[in-house]
Amino acid sequence: MYRIRFHGRGGQGMKTASRILGTAFFGSGFEVQDAPLYGAERRGAPIFAYVRAARRPIHERGVIDRPDLVVVADDTLVPIPTAGVMAGLGERSVLLVATGEEPAVWRDRLQLQGPILTLPIAAEERAELRFVGASCAAAAARLIGVISWADLERATQQELAPLGETVVVENLRRGRAAWDAFAPHEGLVVEGAEAASQVDERPDWIELPFEAARISAPDIHVAATSTEVRTGLWRTIRPVIDYDRCHRCTWVCSTLCPDSAIAVDTEGAPRIDLDHCKGCMICVAVCPTHAIETIPEGEAKHAESEEARP
Amino acid sequence: MSRMLVTGNAAAAWGARLARADYVPAFPITPQTEIIETLGGWIEAGELDARMVTLDSEHSMLTAAGAAAATGVRVFTATSSQGLLYAMEMIYTVAGWRAPFVLANVSRALAAPITLEPDHNDVLAARDSGFLQLHAATCQEVLDLTLLAYRLSEDEGVRLPIIVNLDGFYLSFTREPVQIPEPSAVDAFLPAFDPGGLGFSASRPVSQAVAVLGGGPYSYFRYEMHEAARNALAVFDQVAADFGDRFGRHYSPVESYRCDDAEIAFVMMGSFATKAKDAVDQLRDAGQAVGLVRPRMLRPFPDQALRDALVGRRGVAVIDQNLSMGLGGVLHTELSAALCGVPNAPVLASFVGGLGGRDIGASEFFAMVDVAREAARSGMPPVPRLLYTRSELREMRKLQGIAAAERAAAGQPGDGA
Numbered sequence: 001m002y003r004i005r006f007h008g009r010g011g012q013g014m015k016t017a018s019r020i021l022g023t024a025f026f027g028s029g030f031e032v033q034d035a036p037l038y039g040a041e042r043r044g045a046p047i048f049a050y051v052r053a054a055r056r057p058i059h060e061r062g063v064i065d066r067p068d069l070v071v072v073a074d075d076t077l078v079p080i081p082t083a084g085v086m087a088g089l090g091e092r093s094v095l096l097v098a099t100g101e102e103p104a105v106w107r108d109r110l111q112l113q114g115p116i117l118t119l120p121i122a123a124e125e126r127a128e129l130r131f132v133g134a135s136c137a138a139a140a141a142r143l144i145g146v147i148s149w150a151d152l153e154r155a156t157q158q159e160l161a162p163l164g165e166t167v168v169v170e171n172l173r174r175g176r177a178a179w180d181a182f183a184p185h186e187g188l189v190v191e192g193a194e195a196a197s198q199v200d201e202r203p204d205w206i207e208l209p210f211e212a213a214r215i216s217a218p219d220i221h222v223a224a225t226s227t228e229v230r231t232g233l234w235r236t237i238r239p240v241i242d243y244d245r246c247h248r249c250t251w252v253c254s255t256l257c258p259d260s261a262i263a264v265d266t267e268g269a270p271r272i273d274l275d276h277c278k279g280c281m282i283c284v285a286v287c288p289t290h291a292i293e294t295i296p297e298g299e300a301k302h303a304e305s306e307e308a309r310p
Numbered sequence: 311m312s313r314m315l316v317t318g319n320a321a322a323a324w325g326a327r328l329a330r331a332d333y334v335p336a337f338p339i340t341p342q343t344e345i346i347e348t349l350g351g352w353i354e355a356g357e358l359d360a361r362m363v364t365l366d367s368e369h370s371m372l373t374a375a376g377a378a379a380a381t382g383v384r385v386f387t388a389t390s391s392q393g394l395l396y397a398m399e400m401i402y403t404v405a406g407w408r409a410p411f412v413l414a415n416v417s418r419a420l421a422a423p424i425t426l427e428p429d430h431n432d433v434l435a436a437r438d439s440g441f442l443q444l445h446a447a448t449c450q451e452v453l454d455l456t457l458l459a460y461r462l463s464e465d466e467g468v469r470l471p472i473i474v475n476l477d478g479f480y481l482s483f484t485r486e487p488v489q490i491p492e493p494s495a496v497d498a499f500l501p502a503f504d505p506g507g508l509g510f511s512a513s514r515p516v517s518q519a520v521a522v523l524g525g526g527p528y529s530y531f532r533y534e535m536h537e538a539a540r541n542a543l544a545v546f547d548q549v550a551a552d553f554g555d556r557f558g559r560h561y562s563p564v565e566s567y568r569c570d571d572a573e574i575a576f577v578m579m580g581s582f583a584t585k586a587k588d589a590v591d592q593l594r595d596a597g598q599a600v601g602l603v604r605p606r607m608l609r610p611f612p613d614q615a616l617r618d619a620l621v622g623r624r625g626v627a628v629i630d631q632n633l634s635m636g637l638g639g640v641l642h643t644e645l646s647a648a649l650c651g652v653p654n655a656p657v658l659a660s661f662v663g664g665l666g667g668r669d670i671g672a673s674e675f676f677a678m679v680d681v682a683r684e685a686a687r688s689g690m691p692p693v694p695r696l697l698y699t700r701s702e703l704r705e706m707r708k709l710q711g712i713a714a715a716e717r718a719a720a721g722q723p724g725d726g727a
Contacts, residue, residue, distance in 0.1 A: 019485070022485060032315060032485070032486070032487065033486050034315070035479070059585060059588040059591075060588060061480050061581060061582065061584060061585055063669060195588065195592050195672070197672035197673055197676075199596045201672070201676065202673055203674045203699055204700045204701065205695065205700075206699065208698055218422060218423040220713045220716050220717065222720045223720075
């Protein structure tokens with residue numbers, strides 16, 4: 001059975017990628033199961049989707065904990081523990097990262113036993129990653145090596161048809177480029193065992209201890225805990241204020257920010273709380289003097305780490 | 311017929327479409343909403359001739375569903391979890407009206423604490439309502455059981471509403487290959503609803519006499535509902551036989567998988583049961599005589615079919631994806647009653663697992679067989695077990711550590727942890 005996981009952020013097309021690959025497998029005569037799993041169901045929040053494909057009916061369900069292939073559409077997810085990108089990667093597992101960095105950087109950084117490949121993302125596209133889903137699906141299909149381009153093309157058309165012809169054409173162009181780029185690695189992903197576990201494996205069960213309600217009730221009566229949730233991690237693009245152009249109007253961006261992530265300091269200047277700005281860019285749209293610009297989050301992070309160097 | 315990849319939610323919508331549902335009262339809730347969105351899309355595109363009405367709540371939605379069914383139209387509706395609970399007053403009421411229709415429930419665990427992932431406590435809250443219950447394990451079953459449910463529900467010898475249950479996420483958002491039957495073949499299996507004595511009409515106002523005092527009439531009406539539900543066992547067999555002849559897929563109230571010569575059997579409901587099938591296959595390959603028994607039907611309770619499947623087994627691992635507070639697993643309790651006093655009944659080992667969508671790993675199925683086998687050897691049922699691991703408790707302790715720090719920072723009494 002093939003077991004594949006796609007990781008990305010809400011809005012980057014990971015569910016679509018899993019469906020394109022699932023439909024392509026199905027068109028190639030495989031039994032298929034594909035599904036997305038979201039937590040926050042918000043644009044920018046980490047999500048993953050998975051595909052199982054086999055020559056017989058699939059009874060396994062739920063999260064894939066021993067993947068043959070993991071595709072990461074947004075490399076900013078790798079260091080976020082709750083995104084679970086690295087979960088279950090073994091020596092046979094292939095990791096494919098869509099990134100602006102070289103494969104050697106990722107090999108050095110992650111120290112994995114299995115192969116690491118990269119899907120190059122041009123600097124100007126890192127902000128939105130609008131077509132990364134189709135590219136990831138095509139790269140995955142080529143790495144698996146049992147799906148023809150014709151089946152992948154049909155699957156892409158079928159899954160994207162509701163979005164209109166222009167979208168289909170552009171996704172197919174991107175998909176074809178990824179398909180061609182990974183030709184040297186065709187068949188690199190090896191099908192995993194039919195059963196994911198051995199019959200002699202045993203769980204580490206414990207008896208759940210009884211605990212009094214003051215410990216065991218799900219109540220924490222503390223105010224403003226939501227500030228502890230860094231929803232800024234969902235951001236793929238970042239608003240940056242040019243304080244030379246900002247007129248200190250003192251209210252427009254800060255009032256219209258839906259996350260109350262812009263405060264005005266005592267000098268009348270807006271300050272963005274990047275721990276909680278989700279990157280919706282409403283401030284960019286409403287600023288009367290166009291003093292707020294948009295930059296890709298990856299670029300901003302890169303610049304910050306350069307600045308932090310001694 | 312075409313075989314295509316669809317989600318459990320889309321399969322439920324296909325069931326309503328192929329049944330030619332006339333009326334769809336709707337209210338959104340995760341993870342059900344895709345069902346009504348799919349139906350709404352088809353109605354909008356002119357592919358389904360039905361009326362969809364979005365109501366202000368699930369309570370109104372169930373009222374509308376029961377009232378519309380009482381006018382003699384075919385009704386489909388869907389909800390989940392808190393929505394089902396919000397509708398609970400009307401769940402009991404419309405069942406009492408003997409109004410036949412189908413409600414898809416997409417199982418999601420109940421608050422509090424709130425979650426989105428599945429277990430069966432939501433649908434079990436409707437267990438005693440008079441709604442019959444069919445539980446799907448695959449997307450194909452979601453579609454097929456919806457069609458079967460209409461025939462069963464509308465049968466003159468039953469005439470009770472039916473819940474078709476599918477697990478959130480594991481079926482609702484999961485695509486699997488599903489055979490979509492030809493509409494003409496479904497029409498032949500499921501003709502237009504014949505409302506018989508029903509037939510409420512806005513142009514002919516009448517009252518429905520449902521107030522009774524003194525207990526005698528009440529007992530009569532309620533026990534007749536019970537009898538109708540029991541009668542549904544035989545009617546299901548007839549309807550399923552007809553379905554099997556027409557479509558080649560055969561459904562019994564209880565699925566029995568590699569069980570004929572099994573010493574040990576799993577008993578569980580819903581989509582996680584397919585994981586048990588994998589475990590059975592692996593254990594069989596390793597030379598162990600293990601099988602799976604899965605009730606598709608929970609109400610009426612298929613007690614005789616369960617006895618037929620289980621008498622002769624030595625040990626049974628009952629896995630409840632639900633928890634009746636202060637008692638334990640509901641299926642374990644009901645199965646114990648069905649096997650009480652029966653000669654050669656197996657020893658039951660009770661497990662509670664999969665609460666709030668918590669996965670059940672293959673190694674846990676293997677370990678449950680060990681426990682059931684030991685219980686069979688000793689003749690002693692073991693203490694019920696929650697499927698819960700040391701690493702899960704470690705994660706919980708981390709969360710409690712954060713909670714303790716928050717409490718301390720807020721100057722609240724410590725928890726001593």
